[in-house]
Amino acid sequence: MPMRTMLAPLLLLVSRPSCAEELWPDLSSPPKAMGGGERDAALIVGAENYAFVAKVPGARQNAEDWQAYLTDTLKVPSDKVTLLRDNEATVEKLRKYAAKAAGEVKSGGTLWFVFIGHGAPSQDGQDGLLVGADAQQDADSLYARSLPRNELLGYLSKGNQAKTLVLVDACFSGRSFDGAPLVKGLQPLITMARTPGAMDNRTILMTAAKADQFAGPLPKSGKARPAFSYLALGALRGWAADAEGKVTASGIVDFARRALSLARDRTQTPELSAGAEGTVLGVGREASPNLARIDREGKAGAIEFKVSSLPEVPKANAPTAAGYGGVPRARMPGEIGSAEGIDFSSVDVDALEKYDAVAKFEKSDAQAEAKSAKWRELGREVKTYADLARERAAAWDDYAAEAAFSVAAEKEKGDLGPEEKQAAWLELGGKYPKYAQTAKERAREWERYAQELAAAEEARARRAEIRDKDWAKLSRLLALSVVGEADKRKFAATFVNAYGKKAQDNPYLGELLPLLPEGTLSPAEIRAAKAGAQAPKPKAAAGKGGIQWVSIPGGAFSMGQGGDAHQVTIKSFQIAKTEVTAAQYKACVEAGKCTAPDAGSSCTWGIAGKEDHPVNCVDWTQAKAFSEWVGGRLPSEAEWEYAARSAGKDRKYPWGNEDATCERAVISDGGLGCGKNSTWPACSKTRGNSEQGLCDMAGNVWEWVQDRYHSPYSGAPTDGSAWENPAGSARVIRGGSWNFDVGNARSAYRDYYVPGSRTRYLGFRPAR
Numbered sequence: 001m002p003m004r005t006m007l008a009p010l011l012l013l014v015s016r017p018s019c020a021e022e023l024w025p026d027l028s029s030p031p032k033a034m035g036g037g038e039r040d041a042a043l044i045v046g047a048e049n050y051a052f053v054a055k056v057p058g059a060r061q062n063a064e065d066w067q068a069y070l071t072d073t074l075k076v077p078s079d080k081v082t083l084l085r086d087n088e089a090t091v092e093k094l095r096k097y098a099a100k101a102a103g104e105v106k107s108g109g110t111l112w113f114v115f116i117g118h119g120a121p122s123q124d125g126q127d128g129l130l131v132g133a134d135a136q137q138d139a140d141s142l143y144a145r146s147l148p149r150n151e152l153l154g155y156l157s158k159g160n161q162a163k164t165l166v167l168v169d170a171c172f173s174g175r176s177f178d179g180a181p182l183v184k185g186l187q188p189l190i191t192m193a194r195t196p197g198a199m200d201n202r203t204i205l206m207t208a209a210k211a212d213q214f215a216g217p218l219p220k221s222g223k224a225r226p227a228f229s230y231l232a233l234g235a236l237r238g239w240a241a242d243a244e245g246k247v248t249a250s251g252i253v254d255f256a257r258r259a260l261s262l263a264r265d266r267t268q269t270p271e272l273s274a275g276a277e278g279t280v281l282g283v284g285r286e287a288s289p290n291l292a293r294i295d296r297e298g299k300a301g302a303i304e305f306k307v308s309s310l311p312e313v314p315k316a317n318a319p320t321a322a323g324y325g326g327v328p329r330a331r332m333p334g335e336i337g338s339a340e341g342i343d344f345s346s347v348d349v350d351a352l353e354k355y356d357a358v359a360k361f362e363k364s365d366a367q368a369e370a371k372s373a374k375w376r377e378l379g380r381e382v383k384t385y386a387d388l389a390r391e392r393a394a395a396w397d398d399y400a401a402e403a404a405f406s407v408a409a410e411k412e413k414g415d416l417g418p419e420e421k422q423a424a425w426l427e428l429g430g431k432y433p434k435y436a437q438t439a440k441e442r443a444r445e446w447e448r449y450a451q452e453l454a455a456a457e458e459a460r461a462r463r464a465e466i467r468d469k470d471w472a473k474l475s476r477l478l479a480l481s482v483v484g485e486a487d488k489r490k491f492a493a494t495f496v497n498a499y500g501k502k503a504q505d506n507p508y509l510g511e512l513l514p515l516l517p518e519g520t521l522s523p524a525e526i527r528a529a530k531a532g533a534q535a536p537k538p539k540a541a542a543g544k545g546g547i548q549w550v551s552i553p554g555g556a557f558s559m560g561q562g563g564d565a566h567q568v569t570i571k572s573f574q575i576a577k578t579e580v581t582a583a584q585y586k587a588c589v590e591a592g593k594c595t596a597p598d599a600g601s602s603c604t605w606g607i608a609g610k611e612d613h614p615v616n617c618v619d620w621t622q623a624k625a626f627s628e629w630v631g632g633r634l635p636s637e638a639e640w641e642y643a644a645r646s647a648g649k650d651r652k653y654p655w656g657n658e659d660a661t662c663e664r665a666v667i668s669d670g671g672l673g674c675g676k677n678s679t680w681p682a683c684s685k686t687r688g689n690s691e692q693g694l695c696d697m698a699g700n701v702w703e704w705v706q707d708r709y710h711s712p713y714s715g716a717p718t719d720g721s722a723w724e725n726p727a728g729s730a731r732v733i734r735g736g737s738w739n740f741d742v743g744n745a746r747s748a749y750r751d752y753y754v755p756g757s758r759t760r761y762l763g764f765r766p767a768r
Helices: 002-019 059-073 091-104 138-143 151-158 227-239 251-260 291-297 348-364 367-379 384-414 418-431 433-478 485-499 511-513 525-535 582-588 620-629 635-643
Strands: 041-046 081-085 110-116 119-121 128-131 146-148 162-171 203-207 244-250 271-274 281-285 549-552 555-559 567-569 574-578 704-708 731-734 752-753
Touching: 041 059, 041 091, 041 620, 059 081, 059 110, 059 227, 081 091, 091 110, 091 146, 091 151, 091 704, 110 146, 110 251, 110 485, 138 146, 138 271, 146 151, 151 203, 162 227, 203 251, 227 244, 251 271, 271 367, 271 511, 271 567, 271 752, 291 485, 348 367, 348 384, 367 384, 367 620, 384 433, 511 525, 549 635, 549 752, 555 635, 574 635, 620 704, 635 704, 635 731
Parallel strands: 041 081, 041 110, 110 162, 162 203
Antiparallel strands: 119 128, 128 146, 203 271, 244 281, 549 574, 555 567, 704 731, 731 752
């Protein structure tokens, strides 16, 4: 009973922030005019919506609030204040308007520069970059489309001002607003002196965080906005004023530090990197917000779950059967009659014998094209029969074309794919000019349909990939005791409404059923969901051979480990979600495109009940043949490791750095194959999946890749391509296996086999 008495108020405190008012003041209305800025000039930058990298929510509003304070409160002439927002904040305009502001500030005035956006380390790690709005997600673009901080300070130093205030609400760690790296492979930290470069002694330089931290949003706030520029502006308005109303450089930084101590998700320590601490920067009388109350009642406790943005699945419309205007009837030429009334005295017996031979050949089972050729040959050799031979050849040509058209039309009705149907029409048009235009148009229709199918398949695969990532997040939320039941029910309904109310669309429906609010599903949908929860999981939408492709975004990463580590840049690609199963490989064998694997001890080929296990006992050539049959190839070693590291993250295993056990991988842990002494069905250990949803990148079976084996990596390609130049016949294998221990399951671990090896612990997965 005492426990229940204590629990009720505790739950009230946890849920309270979700409905609390916004306690941080609105700064969009500037304080009353006080002047003092008539000799000043300023450049204010608010880069919120970047073209290619993550946005900085609230940067634009903060910049506009700063502009209003300077022009309305301090009375800085409006034509001397430049405001760059979003796509205006390119490196060229940063240079141009920094120089302009330095040229316009008057003697004795203050030159203001406020930057709110992304920062990054310079290439040599000795300077910081102000990232331009059009910088792309690769290191070369980032360095080219960003303004070095020291270069900026050089522009500002050329003015006649008495002092320069440089406030940078961007960290130089190369991380986004939520702490994620802007560019994969970029060094995460920089080492730089407290005072960067040669510093103008008039400059007061304030930065939002230390070099090894990231600048984040305002804590305990319901509105996402960069914290430091907001707090510094509030400090100037009076939040950091002393008894006389004066606001100093150190006062601004100290107040921002106290306010940012409320953040529980990060450590962010603003710094006064240059300038005298006691420099007076303003006068203000506005009362400071109550930080203690904000800490108690702020909105940081609100928990939200939103599904990701989903791509639309385009509709694929197959060509109609009437698209070519009907199938012409193939009419075989009638038999040629006997020659009557031959003049014995003048007859050319040689010519007649040749004519007779062609007439007899015409009655044979030869192809129409061959019969046409015989008549043409007769016409060339015996002029007496030239006209007849030409007519007869034309008749057989027409028959051959009509018969070929009928064949192409029949193929449309069969189970061939659109590519094969397109090829049939192209072959017809290339061979028979009579139907060239019709065949060309029909081939285009099937080409269009193939492209629509591919686009729809890619969209479905992308939706499934996003769904699985959202489920990974939601399932963790649902397991937390601090998340209320009402929120859990709301989250469950959000997920189901987004990803479908049928098990074939939403494989997690059965697990969410107990949480769904009444009315989310109809009675019929509930019955179907319960039945689906008892049935085997439906297969996800897949491509040829049943392969489910997963898209892996490109980027740069550190490949290998220890002294072998080296930087590699990977282009976006797709890779199979699972290792190729015995059932998938069987389809290739039945199509005549693959040869059968070995069978026998611990091989999964031909073993009842192991159709969904990874196919093993296949050599490198067989793996390559299957990959090409499904429209792919074997992944390069670099692509494989990049995918195993969840798109190049610095981690030991696909799931992170936690030790590999049988909870996450089929390995030799507590017995071979986790005690089963064999492979497991593909995707049995979903807790070991990568962030993109790839299964069994650690354990189950080793996986062939394209590369020849080299050791060490010296001279390896840096563009993610396979290393093919010969260094022996062995090919690389990756990922560990059911009868190997934890060390072999690490994402960076590599081994090799000769291409002809067919062992019970070797399989593969294709890429494209």
